[in-house]
Amino acid sequence: MAPSTTHITVSGLRFAWPDGTSVFDGLDLAVGPGRTGLIGLNGTGKSTLLRLIAGELRPGAGAVRVAGELGYLPQNLTLDTTRRVDEVLGIARTRAALHAIEAGDVAEEHFAEVGDDWDIEERTRATLDQLGLTHVGLDRTVGQVSGGETVLLRLAALLLRRPEVLLLDEPTNNLDLDARRRLYAAVDAWSGVLVVVSHDRQLLERVDQVADLREGGVRWFGGPLSAYEEALAVEQEAAERVVRSAEADVRRQKRDLIEAHDKLATRARQGRKAFETKREPKIVMGNRKRAAQESAGKHRLMHEERLAEARQRLEKAEEAVRDDDEIRVDLPHTAVPPRRRVLSLREVRLRYGGTADLEVVGPERIALLGRNGAGKTTLLTTVAGRLAAEAGEVSAHVPMRYLPQRLDVLDPARSIADNVRALAPSANPQHVRAQLARFLFRKERPDQLVGTLSGGERFRASLAALMLAEPAPQLLMLDEPTNSLDLASVRQLTSALESYRGALLVASHDLPFLHGIGITRWLRLDGELTETEPPPA
Template structure:
């Protein structure tokens, strides 16, 4: 890639957190025009890398050079709810100057503020319309729009600025289906440099390149996520064959080393016997013995060297195989018989006016979909008993557990093990450790404090605490569970839920994830809860 086409350069980039956790050591990275999907496991530093490029963090060593203006949309977006929409969009001063001029104020300062941007309001409304926000007035406050609309407002502000480089960190989190579709279109139409961190498969299938951040280095692939995964699957299959071949070679070299030891031991016994019987002159026998010992040493070293080489090849082959373990845990106590009543919503009215009638029986897997602000999270909180119903009745007939978007069910000051035991006080510590190993918390990891976990680890710990709780949950409520999870963590979540034998009610805008769950019924909340066609 030539300097003329390179817009982002990281040279010798080194960064570590204050606690000593190192993310990058001498990272070399060059990004040119086009749409790049930045993927990697949770905790590898994807969001940190974007913040370094955006200038929000300072590297310990190395340099970051960016050609052109940067537009950055962070993962955790917090806006002042009292701010007006036009200020969030960055056009409040120009609007004020325009309105002053239209009102007859000839002050030259107003003309200086407007510059050449006389059509700013029309351009702004066109951008808002492009993102499905045409109903939002410029004089409204942020507190009057939904969380998903807030994300799109910030994106609209970036599009209006037309930066040369656009950095997006998990932009589809909390967006409903329609909003995601509009964001996909905006990404597809982007003409500059775009780097997006996301777990959204549909979004990553609209990029030009995939950059896989792993162990402090980046591997590039020209193409979409699906094409990258197909290539990676072929590579991994070949790598696993190499491991099997290397393992067989190690076993063979071990056998040959044992046989060599046996052969040498036999020769030594024969030589010792000959020495004792004095069949030849003592001087000749000493020379023969010394020669035999030297030959035996060389023979032994030859086989030991071959074994060491075979082990090196095995280590190298194993290093090429990715350790993306899946969660497999046996949860028989969560099982629900096919005709058992699990949940009843009898003409229930929840906050903000939504109404719901619902009967859940047996181990159904239900997807709850709907636009942002329809009340999906409110409905789940009401079923979980965290919010009271306005009218009607909500009755859970089995033990249930609820995992909210904010993942606040764990005590930050406790270890993973102690958090699970808090919800399952009767469980033996060793049994809990054995189960946590199935959730990929092995050896000393269960003793790690929650406040030191990465986002994906925190989610796994929360899921383990819920699924291993006592009494065993026979109804599991999940609210946007794939938010902030990397692709490997999403696969781990799917594998864990495959082991779950109870009823499942999950609110999500992540359609590919819902399809992987084997959903048996689709419900849409839009004023009222109703059956929906599968998405």
């Protein structure tokens, strides 16, 4: 990429957390105009890299340079609920000065504050309209808007500043379907430098290039996510062919070495027999024995070297094949017969509004849709017994488990293994540790405190606790399960849920994920719970 067009330059970047854990050790990166999707496994440092570029973290060594004004939308956005919308948008002082001038106050400081922004309110309303926030008044407080609307408000504030460089970290995590479409449109219209960290396939189909952050370095792929996956599949197929060839060579060299040993053993037996029968003079036989031993040693050494070289080639070939750490889950056999009653909701009135009547029979796979604030999480927590309904009856007819969006099913002060044993008290401790290895908690990792885990690790630990619980769930309820997962883990979770034979009730805005797990029934909560047509993936 030519330096004249580079807007973000990272050179020799080193960064480690206070406990000494290294994240980057000499990272080089250059990003120019266009939309870049930054992807990678959980824990590779995607969010950390954005924070370093944004200046929220300081590198231990190296340099980060950004040409132009930068805007940054973090993954975990917390805003003071008492602040007014115009304050969040960064226009409160300009707006107050405009109103003062309109009221006849011609003080010089008002004109200085306004500058060239005489149309600030019109531009603001247009930006809010673009993001579907037409109904949000500038004098309202943050506490009066939903979590998804808060994310869009922060994005609106960035767009109003017109930065040349925009960093977005998992921007669709808390957005409903309509809000996601608004954000997609804003990304489509972006003409500057955009770097987005996301697992949202629909969002990543809108980027111009993909940067794959892996093992402390970045590989670039032209085109959107689908082009990246196609290129990677071709590359991995070729790498696997090389591995198979190298494995065959190792087997061949092992056979040759065994045959060489057999031949040498035969010669040694023949030599001993000749010596015992004394067919030739002793000195001649001694010389012949030494020559045979030297020849045998060279022969054996040659085959051993060939085997070592073959093993080295195999090791190098295996390094080119990706063995991404993904969630490997063999879900328990929790089959529900087709006509078995699973869940009944009769005239249920939810605590924060909304009504629901529902009968779940057999291993149905139900998607729960609805805008932010419609009550999807309230419905799931009510079914799970965490929240009482204001009226009506909730009856679960099978064992069930609920994985909430906030992943608060585990005690942060206890280890992963102890949390699992708390839900499966009769399980053998060694069996628990063996099962946790399927969730990538190997060796000493099950002894790690839950409070020290990353978002993706906490998800894996929570899912493990639910799946290994006694009794195993025949109804599994998930609230936005893909929010904390990388693309590889989303694929593995999708595959795992495909093999699950119980009933599923999933609240999610991730349409590709929902279609991938074979949803059989689509429900929408909007005042009341109703059946709806499946939206396009």
